[in-house]
Amino acid sequence: MPHRPLARALTALVALLTAVVGAFLVPGTAQAAAAVNYVALGDSYSSGVGAGPYDLSGCLRSQKSYAPLWAAANSVDSFTFPACGGAVTDDVLSKQVNSLSTSTTLVTITIGGNDAGFVDVITSCRFGSTSSCTSAVDGAKAFITGTLPARLDRTYAAIKQRSPNARLIVLGYPRLFETGSCGLLAMSTYKRTILNEAADVLASVTAARAAAAGATFADTRPQFTGHGVCAADPWIRDVTGVIEAYHPNAAGYRDGYLRALTTVTG
Template identity: 50%
Template sequence: MRLSRFVSAAAALVTGAVLTATGANPAGAAGANYVALGDSYSAGVGAGSYTGESGDCLRSTKAYPQLWANSHGPSSFAFTACSGARTSDVLNNQLGPLNSATTLVSVSIGGNDAGFTDVMTTCVISSESTCLSRINEARNFVNTQLPAKLDQTYAAIRSKAPSARVVVLGYPRLYKLNGSCIVGLSETKRTAINNAADLLDSVVSQRASAAGFSFGDVRGTFTGHEICSNSEWLHSVEWFNITESYHPMASGQSGGYLPVFSAAAG
């Protein structure tokens, strides 16, 4: 989907208002040494055009890191984000390209630690009470265990890239409540899933700020483009390509994530 100039300008205003900018100085775009870390939302799962070299990581040429690199021409670009990644995967498998010359890092992480896939599967195939119970388990994990995992991950990034501006990207709310969907999950399930996304973003934002990193809140740019809206940027259940379910389409990467990251990257 191609955004109009008006929507692009509005997105920039929204992202400027919600962005918490802390830490190192702006990366300087053209001269940046940029490393993109994280999970499927950074890899671009759901956007199509996956690169052969990325294998099961499903890195897309339409993911926001690649789009930003295409338009800004950084001095170097390493893309190690991977579908399904948890904080441990970032620590063990993705930090290799980071060094003292790295000036810009992006990362989205935490959703898989909290059991994103299992939560959504449970809510799709199980009763309302079972769905809400599984969401409550995830919320408890986010409150009690995820902060330490994020702190460890962010500390490792800072240690390996001491001079970099680090931008931590959050997650969108999945559903437009009281929207256009007439089948599928109940409104109670959708509300609980959205509230869990808000909690996850709150914790990720707090830990990013504590690490001296910027937090890019994409909920504003995705507002009006959730599942059950009239202009969806997110996949619902994709029965014939289940991996892409509940991930941003190419339009969600370019219209939802890219403006937020661009505003933070400087």
């Protein structure tokens, strides 16, 4: 009699293990549940501007961007890559979300920087006066806090509607600059500091809107710390990169963005 409870427990354990093993052996069960159909949306920070070489799409897509790197490392069942350099939220809504479907299981996106006019802001700071830089940064911050939230909400909602079974991961933008000594021709420490502060505002707003949409926010700033423009080992291209200026290089996508994505996907 005293051994019967133990025997029952062992029998139950064997049955459980059999069921688990059987799930992995029966076609159409565990394999189907584990299918990963990945769609990478977004702007130049998703398409891979700065990493090169680029495809012939006109979107400056690089296989060295974080999205194709993650897809290759995780042997996904399907990978679609409509991210496009220069994209704003309206471009995602009018062109990119068409790549989504009910079979999509993972969506990543970087978006919002172009809406906020960061190219013009950085250009103003790089080549303009301190006052023009300050004015441009203040204008961008006002847009980020006042106008951008509704645009992000609309974009995330459309993604969720098109791919209701997908996990949405929103990746943020890094701080672009280190604020130490950077040579005589570099932007001043003040300019670099206020640009980094604007990046922090953008990250905060993006994280909040992603959370409100039930998405996961992957903050890239910790990974890029110590690797901005003016670092000894920069992962961000400086102004000499022309169209690639102030975008991650291949190391930035691999060791910065891919690491941030992997941190939240496991």
